[in-house]
Amino acid sequence: MTPTQPKRLMTWLGRYPLRTLLRLSAAVVGLGATGWMLSTVWPEPDQVAPAAPVxxxxxxxxxxxxxxxxxLLLVGIDADQTGDPMNNAAPRGRANADAVMLLRVDAQQPLRVLQVPIELALQLPGQTTPSGLGSLWQEGGVALLNDAIRELVGLPADQPHRYVVLPRRVLRSVVDGLGDLDVILNASFQRKDKAQNYTVNLQAGRQSLNGAQAEQLxxxxxxxxxxxNRRLRQQLLIRAVVEQFRGPRTMGKIPGLVDIAASDVETNxxxxxxxxxxxxxxSSPASVQIKQLPLAKxxxxxxxxxxxxxESLPLWPRL
Structure with missing residues (x-):
């Protein structure tokens, strides 16, 4: 179904089209140049001898x-690998952004997560109808999505500091590496799609999810x-992953999980x-704080x- 034109768009490109077009032409330079801005954030990379046990x-x-x-900008895509020419969804085509969120990591504060709805309407230059934010991944990759979210949320020019594009295979591998996730589901979820070779079979109640089941959720x-509702289910998953990550027997697994992630994600x-x-x-306090951008009915x-x-900018409190 083709959506009709909303009466009022919270646009990003419509307010500053010239500046945005200039940013698009220099996207690679822009992303590469942010590294020096973090020289006051990242300390020397390693204070522990490489062979020292954790x-x-x-x-x-x-x-x-x-x-x-x-x-950190986190983009979950509907492909099994970042280099896949086709997605693992319907309709078949290039990968889409299934989940978009900002993470704010601070050793002194709880992990903060802002879910950015992929169905948020944005107007692209030259288009007569709006596009969903999730489709920007197809239009211009992480550079376009990064710039759009910065202006949409009202972030400073140097944020997000970093990005990670997460394919589904990495989600499965990380969950399996951490160990099963404990969640409580308020309903059962079943679906079988032969075209996608995709099956969901999750029962209501307390469940321990492996990597494949976490992907289903x-x-x-x-x-x-x-x-x-999918974002609410993803919140359950985020909380379960953070709880398992902070578990008493996890630290020794983290270097191996980083190796897995580094080889299969797209990131700077x-x-x-x-x-x-x-x-x-x-090191941060145990709780994780999750918010969503407020949407109209x-x-x-x-x-x-x-x-x-x-709503006025910023839509997420600044640092």
Whole structure:
């Protein structure tokens, strides 16, 4: 179904089209140039001898903590690998962004997560109808998505500091590496799609999810209007992953998990920076705070939605 034009768009490109077009032409330069801005955030990469064992109870033995909060753009895509020419979804085509969120990692504060709805309506230059934020991944990759979210949320020019593009295979591998995730599901979820070779079979109640089941929970979508409920299910998964990550027997697994992630994700994080973020999450208070961008009520069965009227920038508290 083709969505109709919303009466009011919380646009990013519409307000500053010339500046955005200039940014697009220099996207690669822009992303590459942010590294020097973090020279005051990232300490020296390794304070532990490479052969030294990881202590079971001291996060700073993984890597030095960041010297300040770090904002990370996380993009979950519907392909099994970042280089796949086709997605693992319907309709078949190039990979889409299934989940988009900002993470703020600070050793002194709880991990903070902002879910950015992929059905958020944005107007692209030259288009007569709006596009969903999730489709920007197809249009211009992480550079376009990064710039759009910065202006949409009201982040400073140097944020997000880093990005990670997460394919589904990495989600499965990381969960299997951490160990089964404990969740409580308030309903059962079943779906079988032969075209995608995709099956969901999750029962209501307390469950321990392996990597394949965690993918099912993150991926399940009842219908095209079910994205808000999918984000709530993804919140369950985020909380379970963080709890398992902070478990008493996890620290020794983290270097291996970083190796897995580094080889299969698309990111501008170095391995040393990944370990530093892991150490910060382990050092931070136990709770994780998750928010969503506030959306206006849906107009009928229209898929795309707008930012709630009256919201002012920034839409997420600054550092």
């Amino acid at each position: 202590a079971a109870d001291n996060p700073i033995n993984l890597a030095p903590l960041p010297l300040g909060p770090v904002t 993150a991926r399940y979508l009842k219908d095209p209007l079910d994205d808000p 994080l170095s391995k040393a920076e990944m370990l530093s973020l892991a150490a910060a999450i382990l 849906r107009a009928g069965k229209q898929v795309l939605r707008q930012i709630k009227a009256g």
